[in-house]
Amino acid sequence: MSVSTLASALSVCAPLPVLGRDVTVPLVTGGEVAYAALDYAASAPALQRVWDDVAAYAPYYGSVHRGAGYLSQLSTDLFENARRTVAGFLGCREDDQVVFTRSTTDSLNLLAAALPADCQVFVFETEHHASLLPWRDARVTYLDAPRSPREAVETLERALADRDPYGPALVCVTGASNVTGELWPVRELAAAAHAHGARIVLDAAQLAPHHPVSVADLDVDWVAFSGHKLYAPFGSGVLAGRADWLRAAEPYLAGGGASRKVSRRQDGGVDVTWHDSAARHEAGSPNVIGAYAVASACKALTEAGFDSLVAREQHLVRAVRDGLADVPEVRFLSLFGDDAPRVGVLSFVVEGWNSSHFAAALSAEYGIGVRDGLFCAHPLLRTLLGSDPQAQGECGSPESEPGEKSLNAIRVSFGAGTPDEHVERFVRAVKELVTDGAQWNYRTEDGRCVPDTSA
Numbered sequence: 001m002s003v004s005t006l007a008s009a010l011s012v013c014a015p016l017p018v019l020g021r022d023v024t025v026p027l028v029t030g031g032e033v034a035y036a037a038l039d040y041a042a043s044a045p046a047l048q049r050v051w052d053d054v055a056a057y058a059p060y061y062g063s064v065h066r067g068a069g070y071l072s073q074l075s076t077d078l079f080e081n082a083r084r085t086v087a088g089f090l091g092c093r094e095d096d097q098v099v100f101t102r103s104t105t106d107s108l109n110l111l112a113a114a115l116p117a118d119c120q121v122f123v124f125e126t127e128h129h130a131s132l133l134p135w136r137d138a139r140v141t142y143l144d145a146p147r148s149p150r151e152a153v154e155t156l157e158r159a160l161a162d163r164d165p166y167g168p169a170l171v172c173v174t175g176a177s178n179v180t181g182e183l184w185p186v187r188e189l190a191a192a193a194h195a196h197g198a199r200i201v202l203d204a205a206q207l208a209p210h211h212p213v214s215v216a217d218l219d220v221d222w223v224a225f226s227g228h229k230l231y232a233p234f235g236s237g238v239l240a241g242r243a244d245w246l247r248a249a250e251p252y253l254a255g256g257g258a259s260r261k262v263s264r265r266q267d268g269g270v271d272v273t274w275h276d277s278a279a280r281h282e283a284g285s286p287n288v289i290g291a292y293a294v295a296s297a298c299k300a301l302t303e304a305g306f307d308s309l310v311a312r313e314q315h316l317v318r319a320v321r322d323g324l325a326d327v328p329e330v331r332f333l334s335l336f337g338d339d340a341p342r343v344g345v346l347s348f349v350v351e352g353w354n355s356s357h358f359a360a361a362l363s364a365e366y367g368i369g370v371r372d373g374l375f376c377a378h379p380l381l382r383t384l385l386g387s388d389p390q391a392q393g394e395c396g397s398p399e400s401e402p403g404e405k406s407l408n409a410i411r412v413s414f415g416a417g418t419p420d421e422h423v424e425r426f427v428r429a430v431k432e433l434v435t436d437g438a439q440w441n442y443r444t445e446d447g448r449c450v451p452d453t454s455a
Contacts, residue, residue, distance in 0.1 A: 018417030082295035091214030114249035175207030181345030236290025
């Protein structure tokens, strides 16, 4: 694809304004360049709209649910309105609860703590560790990586059919892979879960920033996501969905805000009545600014229109794939095939390169920020790469086990704030590195590949 064709394809709609778009970074080869942030899957930059809303509210910040003063009352209204905004953004049902947490990881650990006794959890090995690891007190069945959406549904149906039909069960599944970007058949998996008497929680960390998510339409029981991937990096997340298991569980944290009534007993002990609302799991002073930022991002994305955002992002995906189609050394990773629907997340390996070395060169020589490694999804990456080892480069993580040094990949990810030039520079940089090699020498320092500046 020529540069003019690429520019034409990407001009369908303009990127949304984000912070950091004018930041410049030094190049090891000399000079500076505007930083190309292509690691949205880890943390997306804050939307300018979110930053402006937070800055406007900051002087009025006060404690919530606890004060009679004007700022406390204003902050309480803002906090609870944020909850309602998020509920609308997620298409929640009337009796669903929206609990503010710190992140997707925190949300899923909260739900894990609320599971009823003897609950069995079903989770694919393809999940991010946030979805894979919280279920330590439950009976967990790990499912093999499927190679098509249909196989995913069939694998889950077989596993559920073999379980004890009388015990509680929960299925945990991602909406979009943080490694391959591929969309999962959430509605079909939810139908399979419910047909077998199980519930389902959707990890929407990578889905919510890119696609509309409706709890009601997808028929999931819960959804979890993080603000820092939704252009609101202020340390807030969400768990939204059915209230019954949450109301029946002991509070995630014990303390003020979660308790409705506390009294001393004659024997010297303490009796506590906990809230039945979302406050039950929001003990302590909540992250009001984080919640407000998430709500602001929800409004901004809704007003921009997901149809437009999705169309632009698909142009970006095609631009990367088409731009590198004539580079045989580059191999993109996927479970469901190259043509599978996906969000703006692509992982790949480059023949002859250690991925840490390649990512370091992209940063140091081109000012491009990508991610390398196993992306907190070790079982999935080992499935995708384990039988196809890369040639080890001269720079990379220390080898802890045989073959471990080469077992990593490169991830490029983008979203609503990605400008055309960043994608064009990335495609050009990959081609130049493959053809000409790095211009600088690199060494390993603290397990990371960095430019060698000792000479």
